[in-house]
Amino acid sequence: MQYAIYLLMLFSLLAACVSREPEPATESFSHRDSTSEDSLTADATPIDTAPHEINWEAVDIRLAPGTLAYGLQCGRVEETRKRLGTLYGKQHITMDSIAVIFTELLVNDIIPYWYGTPWSFEGHTDTPGQGEIACGYFVSTTLLHVGVNLHRYKLAQQSPINEAKTLSLGDPIIILSDTSTKVIETIRDDFEDGIYFLGWESSHVGYLLKRKGEVFLIHSDYYSQSKVIIERAADSEVFSFYETFYIAPITTNKVLIEKWLTQDD
Known part of the structure; x- marks a missing residue:
């Protein structure tokens, strides 16, 4: 609930400080990738999550997609990014708040549309709920659609460690080597709340979300469910298979967030 209250206050600030602009066309994504306008206007399929009972509301995680078609949702996210840029330029908001x-835009506005999208090794759909999506393309496509200026094919085709290095933008990546149980304990005890890129040895990638004392994985699961899911790291079969993890902070990487805000390459 504290996230919801905080965001309500921040979005009230957005509305008060900046006059409403026309909703941007979905072509605003086309300069970064071959994403088509038609693909951004499709509705998503209903979501599925891991089978274990979790009070998602208590950890401020939204599972169901919004009521807007996906393309309109992406347009609204882009509009929010532009407003934040205006506020930041006037020193009305801090980079930490941004x-x-x-x-929240990534976790609760973009990713929920993708839950339940089938996994395949060659999958590279850019439309949630239509076609299939491999783990690397899930990460690169959702980052692209939240507004990060990247080439989703080039990023998705890198190895997990190189993808972590690319997203770290020169900052050292975090490498944890231990049993999955001990790695989860380290993340829970030592990491700040936020979202991170996560690479599993040489085989798999996804997001790691630390929130309210819990550690979650958001990924296109190739093993037990063969689709995009969110699950507790402690419940994940895939997570338990590995002992080396490459982690790149996203929320706390101020260079990455500023590049997202300003659209610098």
């Missing part, structure tokens, strides 16, 4: 909003 990073919190970025995380």
Whole structure:
């Protein structure tokens, strides 16, 4: 609930300080990738999550997609990014607050449309609920659609460690090597709340979300469910298979958040 209250206050500030602009056309994404306008206007399929009972509302995680078609939702996210840029230029908002909003846009405005989209090794759909999506393309496509200026094919085709290095933008990546149980304990005890890129050895990638004392994975699961899911790291079969993890902070990477805000390459 504290995230919801915080975001309500910040979005009230957005509305008060900046006059409403026309909703941008979905072509605003086309300069970064070959994403088609038609693909951004499709509705998503109903979501599925991991089978274990979790009070998602208590951890401020939205599972169901919004009521807007996906393309309109992406347009609204882009509009929010532009407003934040205006506020930041006037020194009306801090970069830390912008990073919190970025995380919510990704976790609760973009990703919920993708839950339940089938996984395949060659999958590279850019439309949630239509076609299939591999783990690397899930990460690169959702980052692209939240507004990060990247080439989704080039990013998705990198190895997990190189993808972590690309997203870290020169900052050292975090490498944890231990049993999955001990790695989860380290993340829970030592990491700040926020979203991170996560690479599993040489085989798999996704997001790691630390929130309210819990550690979650958001990924296109190739093993037990063969679709995009969110699950507790402690419940994840895939997570338990590995002992080396490459992690790149996203929420706390101020260079990345500023590049998202300004659209610098």
